[in-house]
Amino acid sequence: MSQNNLSKIIIVAKDEWRYWLRSKLAISVMAIGLLLTLSSVIVTSINMMELSHARHELQEDAEETFVEQPDRHPHRMVHYGHYAFRTPAPLSILDPGIDAYTGNSIFLEGHRQNSAMFADQKQGTALTQLGSLTPAFIVQTLAPLLLILIGYSSVSRERESQTLTYLLSQGTSGNTLILGKGLALLSVIGLILAPLAVAALISLHDGESITAVLAFILGYGLYLSVWALLVLLFSSALSKNSESFTALAFVWILLCVVMPRVASTTAATSVPAAGKLETDFAVIAELRKLGDGHNAADPAFDKLKAELLEKYNVDSIDQLPVNYRGIIASAAEAELTHVLNEFAEQRMQTELSQIHVSRQFGWLSPMVAIRSLSMLVVGTSIETHHRFLREAEALRFEFVQALNKVHVEKLSYQDDMNRNKDAAATQKARVSAENWQVLEDFNFEVDKAKQRMQRSLAAFLQLLLWIVLLVVAIRTIGKRLI
C-alpha cells in the first residue's frame, strides 16, 4: 500500500470520528457502551474474586473439620465424608461461563457419587435469564449492537448525501474509503476491549498464563472485527441508511439473540441425555450384582473370602490377621467406583456430544463461536467442570480407600463385629483420630493453557473463516462501489 493511500485511509477514519463526535447518537451510544463494559468488568471481577476467596476458605475449613473429628469407627468417617469446591479460574472475572449453572461444591462420601450442589441460579432472582452483567455477555451481545448503531451509515450515508460520488471522483478508491471506515470502527473496538484487556492482564497476577490472556483478547478482537466487517458490508452494499440499519439489526437479532438458543435447543434435542436419576437405576442394577459392602455375609463376596482364607492359610474369617469387614468394604468400594465411573463417564460423553453439536453452530453465528471460545480459553466450559468432577471423584475414592485401609489394619475384626453389643464395645470399635490425616490437599486449578488453546482452536477457525469470507465480499463490493 502506498504512503499516499495510507494517509488517505487515515483521513477517512479521522473524518468518521469527527462525524461521530458531532452526532449525539454516536456519542451517547459509545458512552453507554463504555459504561456498561466498565461496570460489568468491575462488578464481575469483584464477584468472582469474592467467590474464589470464599471457596478457597471453604475448602480449607472442610479439610480442617475432617481432620478434627474425634476417635471413631473408620467406616463412620467414610460416611461423614468430605467436600470438594471448584475454585474459579483467574480469567473467570471476565467470563464466569457455567459457574453459576453448576453446583460448585460436591459432597464426597462412601458408596456414592453425589452431584454438585447449590448452583447459584437456583437461589437467584431469575431476572438475569436474558443477560447478565458479565463482560462476556456485554461484549458478545451488546457490543455488536453498539457497532451497528454507530457504523450502519458509514458508507451508505456518503451515498445518500451524494458525497460518495464526489469522494470517488476525487480519486479515493472504494476500497480505500471502506478501509478508512473500517479503521475507525477498529479503533472503537479497541476502546471497547480496553477495560477487558486491563482486567485480563490483572489476572496474570493470579497465575493466569500470558498465552491464555492474549488468546482471550485476540478472540474478542476477532469477534468484534467480524461485526465491524458485517457493518461495513451492509453499509456498502445497501443504498440507503435505513436499509442498512434494518438489515444489520435483523442480522444481529438472528446471530446474537436467536442462534445461541437455537444451537443449545438443537443440541439438547438431537442428543437426548438421560438424567442422573435415570442412569442411577442402571447403576443400581449393576451394583446389585456386586453385593453390598456393608454386608460381609453377602454371597457376592464368597470368592474373595475363599481367596483370603487361602492366602493367609486359615479356616475362618475371625482368624484372619486383617479385618475382613474392612477388606470387603474396600473391595466393594473399588468395584462400585468402577461402575459409577463408567456411568459418570458416559454421562460426560453425552454432555460433550451435546456441546459438540451446539458448538458447530459457530460456523453459522460468530456469537456462538466467541461464546465457546471465551469459555474454553477462560476455563469455565463444561470440559473444565468435567475435570473438576473427575478430580473430586479421585479425591473421594482416595480418602474412602485410605479409611478402608485403616479399617482393615487398625481395627480388629472381633471388636468390629461386637461394636453394637454395648456402649463399651462401641467405644472399643474405634480408631484414633490421628488416622484422619489421610486427606490430600484439594486445590482445583484450571486446565493448562496449552490444553485450553487446543480446545478453542475450532472456535478460532470459525471466527477466521467469517473474517475471510467477509473480507472477500467487501473487496468485491468495494471495487464496484458507486
Added chain:
Amino acid sequence: MVTTDLSNALIKADSLCVSIKNKSILKNLSFHVDTGEIYALLGGNGAGKSTTLKTLLGFNTPSSGSVTIEGKEVNQALNFVRGKTAYLPESATLYSHLTARENVNYFLSLADIKKTDDEINQAFDRVALQADARDRHMQTYSKGMRQKTAIALAILREAPIFLLDEPTSGLDPVAIDEFNQLVRELASTGATILMVTHDVYGACQVANRIGLLRDGELVGEFAAAENSRIDTEQVHAAFAQRGTA
C-alpha cells in the same frame, strides 16, 4: 392589480401568519386564486413557498389570519379540503416497487375512488405516459415519467384544485413544455391550479397570475393581459430586487 370578487375565490389566504418552532415564516400573507385560474407563487429559497403550500394542505396551523378553500377554513374541514385538492409533491416519488398502474390504483383506493382500467388508461393517455411503461416498476422511470404518473393520479382524483410543488424542477425542456401544456389544458377544463416555484420563466409561461413571495410576505402580483403572457422581464426585475432590498 387585478380586482376580483373575493367571495368567489376558490383559495384564499387572508392576513396569514405562520410560525414554525417560534420562527415567523409567513407574515401577513394575503392572496386568492379563482376558479379556472393558474396561479404561481414565485419566490426564492426560504421565501415561504413550501410553508404556504403545507398550510393549504393542513399541515401547519396559522398563528393568526385564515386560509380557506371554497370558503371553508382549512384546519376545520381537513377532510373536505383534502377531498377537493390534488397535491403534487416536488419529487413525486410514488412506490418504486410498484408499477404506475399499481401506484395509481393504490392511491385511488386510499382516496376511496373507484376507477375502471379504461378510465385509468385514459388518464395515462392524457398525460401522455407511454403505454408500454404503465405496467413497469417505477424504479425504471425518469423524473418526467414519475411526474406524469402523479398528474394522472391527480386527474383521476377529479379534484377541482391542484396544488403543485416545484413541478418543473429537474425536468428537461421537452418535459417542461409537455407539462405546461398539460397544466393549461387542465385549467381550460375548469381546474384551479396553484403552483409554487422559483422558476421565473416557467411561471411566466404558464400562469395567469403570479404572486411574488419574499420573506413570508407577498411583495407583488402580476397578471397576464388577455391572450398574452406575463412579461418575464418585469417579473424577473422584481424578483431580482431581493439583493438590493
Added chain:
Amino acid sequence: MNYFFQQLNREWRFMLRQKYILILLTCTFLISSFSVLSGLNEISQQQQTLERLKAADTVDREAAQKKHHDPGSIAYYSFHLTSSAPSNLAFAALGERDIYPWKHRIKMLALEGQIYESDTQNAELAQAGKIDFVFVLSALSPLLIILLFHDLYASERTSGRHDLLVTTAKSSWALWGARGAIRFISLLLCLMVPFYFGAWLSGTNLSNVVMVSFWSVIYLIFWTILSVYWGKNASSAPRVASGLIGIWVLFAFIIPILGDLTINKLVHSPEGGDIVLTQREAVNDAWDIPKETTMDAFIASYPEWKDHVAMESEFEWKWYYAFQQVGDQTAAPLSQAYRDAAHKKYQLAGIASLLSPPLLLQRVLTRLANTDAVAAFQYEQQIRDFHERLRLFYYPFLFTQQKLGETQLATMPSFEKLTQIQKAELNSNIDTSQ
C-alpha cells in the same frame, strides 16, 4: 364494514409486495415454529423420562422390599420417586425446569441431605438458554415489532410520499390504521399459529390458551403503540429504531440486571452448603453423643413415641431414624431461612419485573404454565410433605415392633397419591371460598 375490509385488503396486497416485510414475517413464523416444536419435543422427552422412571422406581422398590424384611432395612433401601410433571402449557413456557429439578428420588434418611441433589441438564446448554415460545414472545417479538413499525412514518417521510399519502387518504385511519393493523395481524398470526398448533397437540385447556393469547396481544399492542408513537414525528428511520432498541435493551437487560444486583444486596440468604454441613454434623455427631440426647430431641417433636425410646442394643433402627430426623430439625432454621430468602427474592423480582415488560410477561406465562420458581418451591414443599408422611408411616413399625408385611406395605404413602390429594384439597378450598 365493507369499507373497513377494503382498506385492510388494499394494505394486505400492498404488504405482499414488500419483500423485507415478508422475509421478516417468514423468519418470525419459522422461529416461532421452531420454539414450539422444540418445546413439544422437550416436554414429550420429560414425560417419557417420567414414565420410564416410574416403572423403574416401582420395580426397584419392590425388589428392595422383597430382599429386606425388617422395617429399618426396608426404609433404608427403598427409594421413592417424586416428580413434578409438566403442565399442558409447559411446551410453550419451559420456564426454569432446566434449572430447578423436577424429579427426585428420596428415602427416609435426613431430607436436608437429599433434597439439594440436582438432576439438571447440561450446564453449558442451560447457560445459553433455551428458545421456547415465551422467549420468542417476550424477548424477540418486541424487536420484530420495532423492525416492522419503526419506519411506518419515517420511510414515507424520507421518500417524500408522506404528504401525498396523507392528503390523498380519506382518513388517516384508512391509511396508517389499516397499514398498521395488517402488519400487526400478520405478525400476531406468524407468532401465534405455531403456538395454537402446539396447544392443540398437547391438549392445553382452553382457558390457558385464552390467557396466553390475551397476554400476548396486550404485550404486542404495547410494543406496537410504543414503536408507532416513537416514530410518529421522526423522519430518520434508523434514529427511531435506535431509540426503540435502546428501550428494549433497557427493559430486557439493564433493568433486570440492576434489579438482580439490588435484590441480591437486599436479601441475605444462608449458604446452601451450610445447611448440608449442619445437618451432616448433627447426624454424624449422634453416633458419639448419648443416645438419650438424640431421643429427647426426637420426642420433643414426636411425643407420641416417648414410651418407646428405650434401647436394647447399641444400634437400633429407631434410633438411627430418630437421629436422621434430629439432623433435619437442627438444620431446619437454616433451611427455612434459605427457602424464605428464595421466596423473598422471587417476590422482589416480581416488583422489579413491573419495570420490565419482557420479564413481566415471562413471569405471568411461566406462572400460568406452572414452570416457574413458585412451581419449584411447591414441588419442594410436596417432597417435604411426602417425606413426613413416609416417616409417620414407618414410625409405628420402628418404635413398636409391629410387623411390616405385604398388607402394610400396600398402604405405604406414595408421592403420586399425595399430590392428587393436595390437588383435590386445593380445588375444594377454591370451591368453598367461592
